[in-house]
Amino acid sequence: MTARPPFRADIVGSFLRPDPLADARRRHGEGALSDAELREVEDTAIATLVQRQHDSGLQVATDGELRRSWWHFDFFGLLNGVGIVELDHGIQFQGVQTKPRGIEISGPIGFPADHPFLDHFRALQQDAAATGATPKFTIPAPTVLDFRLEPDHIDAAVYGGRAAITDDLVQTYRDALTAFYAAGARYLQFDDTAWAYLCSDVELAKARGRGIDTDGIAERYADLLNRILDGKPADLTVTTHVCRGNFRSTWISSGGYEPVAEQLLGNTGYDGYFLEYDSDRAGGFEPLRFLPEGEKKVVLGLITTKSGELEDADEVRRRIDEAARHAPLAQLALSPQCGFASTEEGNTLTEDQQWAKVRSVVEIARSVWG
16 A cells, blocks of 8 residues: 555554463563563564564554563663663553652663664564564654653752753764664654643643653744754654553543644654544544644544444544545554553453554555555
8 A cells, every 4th residue: 555654454562462471471470581581472472473563454564562571661660771660650541650760860871782672673684684674763852851751750969950951962872773773674753742741731730740841842843853853864764643642541641742743743853743633532533733734644543542442433434534634644554542552451442453453454544445
C-alpha cells in the first residue's frame, strides 16, 4: 500500500506479553532464572511475534517491547546520568496508579555507545529480515523526560535547573539517532505523552505544580525536537505517537489537539504522527488542517487497544472519510490507537482479540487505499 513508512496499515508498537515470557520475567526477578535464560525466552517470543505480525498482513514489525517492563523508564534508566528511583507515588491514571517510579538526573546526560536497546534493535532486524518486514523500533521522546522530571530530582551540582539539561538532552538524542542508524534502523518512533498533556488543562495545572513553565511550552518542545531531527539522514523515518495514557486499559489526558496542532503538525520535523482518535476525549479532526501538504502522514488511531470489542469496519471507514475533509487522504493512514501493553501488565483484552484488531487495521486500510 506504500513503500515507505509510516504504512497505510501500521502499529504503535507494544504487544501483550505471552504467558511463558511473563512467567520467565517473574522467575528472573526472583533470581530463579539467569539473564541468559531470560534472553532465550525473549528471543523466542519476539521471533514468534514478528512472524505473527507478518501473517496478519503488516509490512512493519516491532519487537512488541517484550524485553521491557515500562515503555519509557527502561530506555531512560540506561542513559548516562539518568536513574530510575522509587517515589512515594506513581503516575495517576483514571482509578489506578502505576508503580511508584520516577526519573533522577545524577550526572551529565548522554547516550552510551553500548546502550542495550541497540542490541535489541539488531535482534529485531534479524527477525524482521526473515519475513521481509520493515523493522520499527520505539523509544520514548525527549519531551517525556523533560515533562516528567521533578525539580528536586536534578542534581544541582550537575545542572542548575530544568532548562540547563536541554543542550545535553538534544545531543543525547542526536547521538541515539546516529547509533540506531548505524545499526541499520530506518524507522524509529518517539513515543510521547507530553503533547497530549498539553491539550489538558488538568495536566497543565499539574505540570505547573511540578515547577514547569507552561507558557510557550509547545514552541519550546517543537524547537527541542527540531534540534534533534535537523540533519537526520533522508532515508531515516522518524515518527511520533502522541499518547493520552495507557496502563491496564486506563487513560490520563482529555482534550482535542487544537492547542498544540500548529506546533506539532506544522512546525516539527517528524515524518509522521500517530494520533489517538478512539474516543471523544481526542476531539474532532479539525486540527489536521495544520498538516503541511507533502510527504508527512497522520496515522489515525481509530482502533482502540483498551478493550477487546472489535470496531465496525464501516464506521471506521466513515471516520477516515471525515478526517480526509481536513487533510488529504493520501497523507492519512490507520493504526490501533496505542500499544496493547505500554507496561508489562498489559491492557484488558485477550491475545486473540489483539490479533483480530491488527487484522482489522490491515483489512480496512486495504479497502480504503487499495
